Amino acid sequence: MQEFYNKALVSLLCIVGASFLIGYTCVDRTYLHLPLVPAGNSQLPWHAEAAADEIQGGLSTIKINDDRFSLHFDFKIEKKIEHPFASFALVFTDSTNEKTLVDLTQYDKLSFSTKCSPANTLTLGIATFDEAVSVHDNLLTYRAPGAFFSCNQNWTRIELDLTRLETPQWWFDMFKLDLSRQAYTLDKVSRITFSSTFQSPINAIAEVQINELTLHGRDWRYMYLLGGFLFITWSSFAFWLFRQYTRALTKDLRDKIQRDRPLVAYQQLSVEPHRDKEKSAILRFMATEYANAELDLDTMVTAINVSRTKINDLLKAEMGYTFITYLNKLRLTEAARLLAEKEEANVAEIAYSVGYKNVSYFNKLFKEEYGCTPKTFKSLCNKDQSSQT
DSSP states (O other): OOEEEEEHHHHHHHHHHHHHHHHHHHHHHHHEEEESSGGGGGSOOOOEEEEEEEGGOOEEEEEEESSSSSSSEEEEBBBTTSSSSSSEEEBBHHHTTTBBOOOOOTTTEEEEEEESSOOOOEEEEEEOOOOOTOTTTTTTGBBEEEEEEEEOOEEEEEEEEEESSSSHHHHHHTTTTTTOOOOOOOOOOHHHHHHHHHHHHHSSEEEEEEEEEEEEEOOTTHHHHHHHHHHHHHHHHHHHHHHHHHHHHHHHHHHHHHHHGGOOHHHHHHHOOOSSSHHHHHHHHHHHHOOOTOOOOHHHHHHHTHHHHHHHHHHHHSSSSOOOHHHHHHHHHHHHHHHHOOOOOOOOHHHTTTTTTOOHHHHHHHHHHHOOOOOHHHHHHHHHHHHHH
16 A cells, blocks of 8 residues: 555645646736836837917927836916816837737726826826727727726826726717616727826926836636646546555455465464464364454463463464454454455344444444444455456
8 A cells, every 4th residue: 555655645736836837837828917117118109299278279388208218297287278178198000010909808997107296186097099089090990999098296106997997978979878887898909098088287387207007907718727637637646546446455454365374273283283283272262252342362261271371482482363353353364355355244133243342342442453443344345256257
């Protein structure tokens, strides 16, 4: 059995190691992190665009200070028109630096660190192409769900839920759409925009800095893959372990029975007569009386007229056991033979036939000797015999 335990331990360690490595890889790939800023770390190419209401006759202005290592821009809102604004946009591009639409459906959160001077309230908008109304060359027709956030002179960590952005009312008014059509998708995103709001300071230069702009999401396919791998791997291991344990236990029991057969006195005495009269009397008596449930050392002392000490000393020298240990060995060895050979006999019958009055006690001793219950032993022997025929 030791060989089986060693093999099982090595296999277990290998499977645990493989499960840990694959689990770590799958979990790592499930939780997606896509940095957009700094621009050099972004897997999605983009370029910066700034816009203000001066294109609509207003006087608001915006200036980009940095768009590579951070998003750093200044703007000044002048209230000349009804809705003044200034905005900074990350416009997604392809490999040729042409504007393109990107799929962000795998991402459900956007995080960044920001500070503003003076304190400000800004809006983040995601320009998405809506198949029902959008026109590729007209940005105003793009749905622009967004969310508000506040910032001040201290760095603040912002995290926005991309699945719960609100589309501005003016967009519904422009296309005469029902306000209940709030559902949107992020499969065709043109740009991410940071814009002023009506709560932004008027007639004052506002400085905005944004760092560590990152998209976060989950790709559950890897978790499904991990679940399938773990189920198949551990189920297969459990099945293999059960079969190998059964085979190893059967082989171990077969070898043990073979080793213990010389202990059965009726076999031993027939081929190996003893010259020592007392030794021969002890072994012969135990060989013929071991099935007697009342047999004990005192009974044997009276029957063969040999002292207790002499009996134990001779058994210890000859067999390496004390009286009670050798008696149990004889009984259990014979019980094992009967279990293996007599399919019709049940455990209780065999226990009584070899000298045990208590079946529970017999089961306990048998399990200590053979590593399994008599019922399991019988089942394994029957399987072994069936496989050999």
